[in-house]
Amino acid sequence: MSFDVVDVQGTEIRIIGSDDCALVLSDKIVQGTVYSFSGSGGIRHSNQAYTPFEATWEIQANKGMEFTALDEDAMFPRIVLAKTSILSACQKERDSFVDVVGIVIWIGTITVTSRDSGTFVKKRTLCLGDDSGHSVDLCLWDLKAEEEGSYIQERIDSGVQPIICVKGGKVSDYNGKSLSAIGVSTILIELEMEAVADLREWMTLYYNVTNFIHLSTSSSRQIVSCTTTLSEISNIVIATVKEMKTDEFYYNACINVVNARQCGKKTTQTADGWFCSYCNIVSANMEFKYALKMCIEDSSSHMWAIAFQEATQEIVGMSAKELATMRDENYPAFSLLIDGIRSKIYKFKIWSKLEKYQDMEKLRFYILGLDT
Ligand SMILES: [Zn+2]
Known part of the structure; x- marks a missing residue:
């Protein structure tokens, strides 16, 4: 069992616990909580093939290691992103780790596929687009297909197109190009951070007029973009x-604010004010x-x-x-x-x-x- 921690300066390191220690850790550590760590633990060279950020070392926790949950502290970054656009992420080599921020254009249902080892695994595909005008399939595996996947589906069902941060997504050659959210990847949905706010602003202006060029050759391509030249x-x-x-x-335009941005859809004048059929409300004013x-x-x-x-x-x-x-x-x-x-x-x-x-x-x- 491992988890990645970040300090107030934004430096990241992985903590790994094996056997008994893993059980204790997986029970107690909650994502997004601030902890202080102390006590014994070894240190060893990090394995970059499995680490979605630059790090020289990783910490080997043992049973003597103590950690205490502290109060929430806004000084600690919620996530550290080496953000790249979807287009440049897809130009990287297979198995590279990438950090992207994207708009969920579409999400599929959970399917079960078999691994080479004969075991079964849950999988859910979504399409992610960004201001590069490109979109790509992101596959969520196992727990992420269920937990993050269900939450994203809920948001879409309630009429919101969520913006998500993917840290440590793995580049795959599957279906042309696609990204995979695996065990070491982190997905944060509708996080308040600058990169998300920037993309939301772009979305307000250009999402409806953007014909995303889909970089995966899966069937979702039809959903995302017309493929004619x-x-x-x-x-x-x-x-x-x-x-x-x-x-x-x-x-x-409707002045109602939905998900931190102005609705902006066309309203019609009624005796009581300006009616927006999208928001289903009447406002006293319009823009x-x-x-x-x-x-x-x-x-x-x-x-x-x-x-x-x-x-x-x-x-x-x-x-x-x-x-x-x-x-x-x-x-x-x-x-x-x-x-x-x-x-x-x-x-x-x-x-x-x-x-x-x-x-x-x-x-x-x-x-x-x-x-x-
Ligand atoms: Zn409206």
Whole structure:
């Protein structure tokens, strides 16, 4: 039995207990608790093939080793990550350990598969995507398939797409490329830390317009992404704005906060306020958010694309509310501003997505922002 500990400086080491000592330890040690360790224990060189972090030594605990649980202390890091993107994780060699932070796009059910040794093992696959625009299968084994897997499923069932940290995931060549969460791997779900907050912010902006390129060749690939080439186009386009739909360039967004981020879905006005069918509540207020349809053109062609909040704000230089007020109260100034936008050349970041609408597939273009 072994467990990995981290001190207040973020240095990690593994403590290993065998036989009787293992039983005592597995009974008493609770993940996430702060302990002080003292007493006898040997030290030996760490085996890097089984250790998901850089360490020269590991501690061999014996029965005389004492440990005391201390009060929770925010000074201790909950997890230390040598974070890498999903894309670069999958470029590493087989059996490398990687730390990734990703959004759970989908999770499967528990299946039982047999090991080479003839014993059976529980397995559960989920798809993890991140801001590299790539996604991969992560296999949870044994207890992780049941415990972490069930918790993730619960979160998804309640309408949340959890962001998880995987420390010490193992790179595998199974199904192209995939990651494995094994005994020494740690999975923490919806942890409050910077890397998670950053990804959540990215998710708010781009998740719905991202067509993840799935790096595993399993059947989950179909679930995650359309595999046609056209749907994966992401480009920088140098173009001018030919036309803008200035009659309807914003929508009334829901201001309700769900899982620490604004819902932002379209609301409809009722006698009592603004109704969001997604949150199923009526709010007294709403927020003007951009959804600007633009026709952009270069020397070869033109196309219609839609720009949402951040992208439009970047192009227009003011908020949707300010622009709406300007249109209603000072139309000449509004006109001048629109003409100004039409006279410039932009480097647009474009994302395209193949969308199904009434059984018809249509390629839609999104302006993600300007390339600066
Ligand atoms: Zn809402």
